[in-house]
Amino acid sequence: GESVGLHLPTLSVQEGDNSIINCAYSNSASDYFIWYKQESGKGPQFIIDIRSNMDKRQGQRVTVLLNKTVKHLSLQIAATQPGDSAVYFCAERRGSYIPTFGRGTSLIVHP
Amino acid sequence: DVKVTQSSRYLVKRTGEKVFLECVQDMDHENMFWYRQDPGLGLRLIYFSYDVKMKEKGDIPEGYSVSREKKERFSLILESASTNQTSMYLCASSYRGEKTEAFFGQGTRLTVV
Numbered sequence: 001g002e003s004v005g006l007h008l009p010t011l012s013v014q015e016g017d018n019s020i021i022n023c024a025y026s027n028s029a030s031d032y033f034i035w036y037k038q039e040s041g042k043g044p045q046f047i048i049d050i051r052s053n054m055d056k057r058q059g060q061r062v063t064v065l066l067n068k069t070v071k072h073l074s075l076q077i078a079a080t081q082p083g084d085s086a087v088y089f090c091a092e093r094r095g096s097y098i099p100t101f102g103r104g105t106s107l108i109v110h111p
Numbered sequence: 112d113v114k115v116t117q118s119s120r121y122l123v124k125r126t127g128e129k130v131f132l133e134c135v136q137d138m139d140h141e142n143m144f145w146y147r148q149d150p151g152l153g154l155r156l157i158y159f160s161y162d163v164k165m166k167e168k169g170d171i172p173e174g175y176s177v178s179r180e181k182k183e184r185f186s187l188i189l190e191s192a193s194t195n196q197t198s199m200y201l202c203a204s205s206y207r208g209e210k211t212e213a214f215f216g217q218g219t220r221l222t223v224v
Contacts, residue, residue, distance in 0.1 A: 009151075034212050043115070043201055043215030044154070089153065091213075098144075098169075099205075099213050103153035 012108045019080045021105045023073040023090035030092035034099060035064060035075045038087045047075070047088075077107075085109045114138070117202050117216040124223050130189040132219050134202030140214075141207040143185035144169075145177065148199040148218070160185055161207060192223045 013019050025033070031052040036044035050057045050064045050073075057064050063076040073090050087106050091099040118133035136143065142161050146154040146169075156169030158177040166177050174196060178186045185204075189196055199220050203213040 036215075041217075043203075043217050045215070046212040049212060098156065098159060099203075100156070101146075101154040103151060 009103070010106045010108065012110060013080050015080060015082060015109055015111050017080055019075075019077040019084070019107060019109075021075045021077075021088050021107065023075075023102055025071050025073060025090070025092050025102075027092055027100075028068075028071065032093035033064070033066065033073050034091045034093075035062075035073075036089045036091060036101075037084075038089065038104070040086075044089055080107075080109050082109050082111060115202055115204055115214050115216040117200075117219050119219050120217065122219060122221045124189075124192050124221065126193060126223055128189075128192045128223075130192050130221065130223075132187040132189075132200055132202075132221070134185045134187070134204075134216055135183050136185075136204040136214070137183065138204065138206075138214070139182065140204035141182075142205045142211075142213075143179065144203040144205075144213060145175075145185065145187045146201045146203065147171070148201055154201065157187065189221075192221075194223050197221060197223045 034049045035047040037047050038044040048059045048064050055066050061078045065074045087104045089101050089104045091101045115136045124130050144159040145157045148154050155171050157175050160166045160179040176188045199218050201218050202216040205211045205213040
């Protein structure tokens with residue numbers, strides 16, 4: 001079946017560095033992608049989304065890049081802070097409304 | 112702000128018990144979902160509902176059932192709890208539409224002993 005997966009289970013960075021979290025997807029029909037952040041003890045929270053007719057979208061300190069040719073999605077976090085430490089999930093929309101999630105990447109920010 | 116509330120943060124149940132996990136959302140969302148989250152496996156969809164009394168199986172429905180009698184409430188039922196159902200359960204809701212993110216509750220950590 002179709003799947004969404006992440007390349008790296010854990011990413012360690014120094015405070016102030018830029019972080020890049022990657023995601024591969026296999027459903028070429030997916031038309032909407034979302035990044036979620038899950039802090040310890042909490043449910044996932046929406047960070048940023050992108051539609052398949054775009055290749056880049058920027059938010060506050062975050063940028064999502066979409067490469068449909070290789071079915072790859074990435075989340076870039078600028079000037080990473082200790083509060084960014086969390087598990088990050090990418091999700092693709094399957095059908096009209098069902099999000100399918102990848103396995104997650106744990107981001108660890110060292111002071 | 113959207114609020115999705117799960118009735119319990121932590122539950123401990125015995126093998127064979129019938130378990131109810133409740134979820135309520137206050138944003139009049141059409142769609143509601145139940146996921147389970149296990150280390151290394153991410154979030155896996157158990158069931159979802161796109162309207163009152165409507166439900167569809169997700170990727171791992173075995174051993175579970177759901178109920179949606181009111182738009183704001185979506186219940187997950189473990190008919191006869193087993194130890195392999197020990198997990199974190201996450202409820203989510205969203206609007207039906209072209210571009211909609213899901214909003215999650217805080218999760219229920221269920222331990223079956």
